[in-house]
Structure formats: structure tokens, C-alpha cells
Amino acid sequence: xxxxxxxxxxxxxxxxxxxxxxxxxxxxxxxxxxxxxxxxxxxxxxxxxxxxxxxxxxxxxxxxxxxxxxxxxxxxxxxx
Numbered sequence: 001x002x003x004x005x006x007x008x009x010x011x012x013x014x015x016x017x018x019x020x021x022x023x024x025x026x027x028x029x030x031x032x033x034x035x036x037x038x039x040x041x042x043x044x045x046x047x048x049x050x051x052x053x054x055x056x057x058x059x060x061x062x063x064x065x066x067x068x069x070x071x072x073x074x075x076x077x078x079x080x
Contacts, residue, residue: 004039005057006032006036006053007040007053009044009050009053010053026047029048029050029051030047032050033049036050
């Protein structure tokens with residue numbers, strides 16, 4: 001079976017956000033949830049639960065984003 005990029009879902013306090021998805025993206029999300037449930041042996045329940053870990057993985061894999069974020073977090077000089 002294929003190795004999916006998304007692993008087990010962590011239990012974390014959620015932040016509510018509402019967003020509309022194109023129908024094709026929703027169909028793919030449902031299919032991904034079905035395959036992940038089959039691969040992991042754990043029911044997914046609501047495919048929307050996959051959106052946050054997918055976004056987190058996408059941002060973690062984006063080298064340019066990580067570099068820009070580190071640059072923003074650096075102190076802007078010695079003050080004191």
C-alpha cells in the first residue's frame with residue numbers, strides 16, 4: 001500500500017475557521033480520509049479533520065516559508 005504523507009492525527013485544542021472548498025478538493029479529501037483510515041486502521045470520522053495536519057505538513061515542508069519565518073523571529077539588533 002502507498003505511504004501517505006499524513007500520519008496519525010494529534011489531539012489538540014482546535015481553533016475554529018470556516019472556509020468553502022471546491023467540490024473536487026472535497027472529493028479528494030474524502031478519498032484521502034478513506035485511504036488513511038484503511039492504512040492506519042483508525043476511523044477518520046470527519047475528513048475535515050485532515051485539513052489542519054495537511055496545512056501544517058505543507059508549511060513545515062516549505063523551505064522558503066521556514067527561512068522567512070526564522071528571519072522574522074530574529075531580534076533586530078542589540079537593544080539595551
